Amino acid sequence: MASNTVEETVPSENVLEWVEKDKRRFLHAVYRVGDLDRTIKFYTECFGMKLLRKRDIPEEKYSNAFLGFGPEASHFVVELTYNYGVDKYDIGTGFGHFAIATEDVYKLVEGIRAKGGKITREPGPVKGGTTVIAFVQDPDGYMFELIQRGPTPEPLCQIMLRVGDLERSIKFYEKACGMKLLRTRDNPDYKYTIAMMGYAEENESTVLELTYNYGVTEYTKGNAYAQVAISTEDVYRSAAVVDLVTKELGGKITRQPGPIPGINTKITSFLDPDGWKVVLVDHSDFLKELE
Numbered sequence: 418m419a420s421n422t423v424e425e426t427v428p429s430e431n432v433l434e435w436v437e438k439d440k441r442r443f444l445h446a447v448y449r450v451g452d453l454d455r456t457i458k459f460y461t462e463c464f465g466m467k468l469l470r471k472r473d474i475p476e477e478k479y480s481n482a483f484l485g486f487g488p489e490a491s492h493f494v495v496e497l498t499y500n501y502g503v504d505k506y507d508i509g510t511g512f513g514h515f516a517i518a519t520e521d522v523y524k525l526v527e528g529i530r531a532k533g534g535k536i537t538r539e540p541g542p543v544k545g546g547t548t549v550i551a552f553v554q555d556p557d558g559y560m561f562e563l564i565q566r567g568p569t570p571e572p573l574c575q576i577m578l579r580v581g582d583l584e585r586s587i588k589f590y591e592k593a594c595g596m597k598l599l600r601t602r603d604n605p606d607y608k609y610t611i612a613m614m615g616y617a618e619e620n621e622s623t624v625l626e627l628t629y630n631y632g633v634t635e636y637t638k639g640n641a642y643a644q645v646a647i648s649t650e651d652v653y654r655s656a657a658v659v660d661l662v663t664k665e666l667g668g669k670i671t672r673q674p675g676p677i678p679g680i681n682t683k684i685t686s687f688l689d690p691d692g693w694k695v696v697l698v699d700h701s702d703f704l705k706e707l708e
Contacts, residue, residue: 509639513577
């Protein structure tokens with residue numbers, strides 16, 4: 418008989434230790450776009466991403482495209498969703514940006530400009546620092562930070578989300594997702610603090626950039642950005658951890674662990690204390706999907 422709850426699946430004793438043993442990585446970010454071909458053209462021509470795969474699901478009235486800088490089996494990618502007949506979405510105030518690392522921001526920006534891309538911040542050093550950055554807006558209004566950095570195995574390097582309580586969010590992602598706090602930076606001039614969270618150093622892997630703006634505790638989510646997916650070796654154990662952490666810090670499980678009908682990939686999904694959605698995906702099942 419199938420278990421209906423996380424508690425029935427895994428004993429609770431020592432369950433929090435699982436995240437320290439589990440091997441995880443960021444798989445993809447899912448978000449909605451109004452014209453799939455337009456976005457594919459922009460990302461491939463302006464950012465240099467590769468179209469990895471595309472699928473159409475007419476019975477569900479949507480199409481997907483997966484793009485990134487390397488194979489899905491080893492790289493973080495974006496999963497674009499086009500819902501038939503919907504050409505515009507509300508990004509909301511909570512989603513911040515994605516980031517792309519490049520060895521020459523100035524050159525990348527000039528190429529984007531030449532193709533008609535919208536530059537919202539010209540290349541230059543960050544205030545009080547030496548790192549060169551720029552900001553670009555894609556055709557749907559999503560922001561991309563371009564960061565000048567040496568060669569990296571993962572150019573698609575950040576997802577920035579705004580949160581209402583930074584310490585709570587840091588604890589949540591450490592405990593529920595097994596991420597490490599890589600660094601924090603406070604910017605009193607601009608009244609915000611950031612925390613970089615991830616599974617490896619910033620120049621090696623994708624990281625989650627959590628931003629707290631002084632005094633702001635709530636943001637609108639809109640209907641554009643959907644979720645981030647992370648691999649796990651055992652969705653049942655991982656869901657048991659999340660269940661305990663949400664009781665302590667907030668958030669909730671939105672899908673109990675188990676296989677997706679028709680695909681059989683095992684997943685579990687949950688919301689963090691700010692309502693951001695995370696999906697944990699069985700790593701072996703995910704690799705079978707790519708075969």
